[in-house]
Amino acid sequence: MTLTQLKQRSLLGLKDLGKEEIESILERAAYWENHPVKVHSGQQGKFAANMFFENSTRTRFSFEVAEKRLGAEVINFSAAASSVEKGESIYDTVRTLESMGIDVGVIRLKPTGLLAELSSSIKVPLINAGDGNNEHPTQALLDLYTMRKQFGSLSGLNVAIVGDILHSRVARSNLWALRKFGANVSFCAPPNMQAPELDAPYITMDEALKADVVMMLRVQLERHESGMLKSAEAYREEYGLTVERAQRIAKHAIIMHPAPVNRDVEIDGELVEHPQSRIFPQMENGVPVRMAVIERALS
Incomplete structure (x- = not known):
């Protein structure tokens, strides 16, 4: 995948994302919200890794439901019970999962600015699930x-x-x-x-x-x-x-x-x-929206 394609399929933030692109994600989310079938096979055989270096039960569950509804295989990684505690860097952990063959990485981390660095060296699309006090797209x-x-x-x-x-x-x-x-x-x-x-x-x-x-x-x-x-x-x-x-x-x-x-x-x-x-409808809407974002990353 070229760097341009990677960039187009990743979602690092909304500050630099065009209005048309946001519009198309929202339109696709509406499609998924109104789709009667709960689980699809469109992304069967694709692996999504949820890499949470900062806790967030709701966001992680929402991504996991979205990934499973698209038919993807899901790998959950939580830093609290992981090698990052042993001193392995976030970069090494992401590179490890990339080398094992994941197709998309959903990542949440505390340090602001690290995500942009990671995205320039990791060869799979990355989705920002919250980075520092920067963005939560x-x-x-x-x-x-x-x-x-x-x-x-x-x-x-x-x-x-x-x-x-x-x-x-x-x-x-x-x-x-x-x-x-x-x-x-x-x-x-x-x-x-x-x-x-x-x-x-x-x-x-x-x-x-x-x-x-x-x-x-x-x-x-x-x-x-x-x-x-x-x-x-x-x-x-x-x-x-x-x-x-x-x-x-x-x-x-x-x-x-x-x-x-x-x-x-x-x-x-x-x-x-x-x-x-x-407040609860927002959480409900999170699933079709994240389905649209994951699908965009994998398509």
Whole structure:
């Protein structure tokens, strides 16, 4: 496979992916969502490796279901119980699986920037399942898919993303992808969780509640230890989507969250399955979206 083909079939991020390409992935996801047969044989004999050097049960399960529905063989690799703990580098691990004959690698890792390096030396398509605080492209694709299903079009949509923008790869991928479709993205965050390098306006919580899409980000409670977060209660008080605040969102608006959810911190527990919440439908949409991305990598 040439480097150009590899690049075309990999999915490292949405910042540099064209609108047409994103559009075609979303169209293909719609095809898979409406396909009545649960398991297909199209990718039979192909091997997909899920290489998670950082934990994420939901994302890994979603990819695994997508791969199995396409008929691919699945290899799951989790760093916590692996040789990476013994000092083998991430590069060596990926190269090892490549040399064993995998056809696509789904990879999640902590260091930002390493994925781009890996992709230039690994000869199979790679799919980014979250890298550092850089990008999480399949999460943003399923978010766009969910919004499109709800509103028909993304153009002119007002999307408010609330939470720890500084460390959020979800916020970055959504910002870059939504802008290509003419959506207006604004952020709402405590001053020490803002990312000034991202070109988007910051608004108050009251203003965020006026958006068409109110997207809450997970609070990483471990930031409490580092002093970034005063307390979970104080965060909820200022930036949480409480039952009281949810009464102020527009009737047509939707609530989103990439999950896992810290109930009663960034969002009150009873709002997770509120009629305007799309949190579980987002997870549901993740499977056809990832089927489209895996298929694109293997075709």
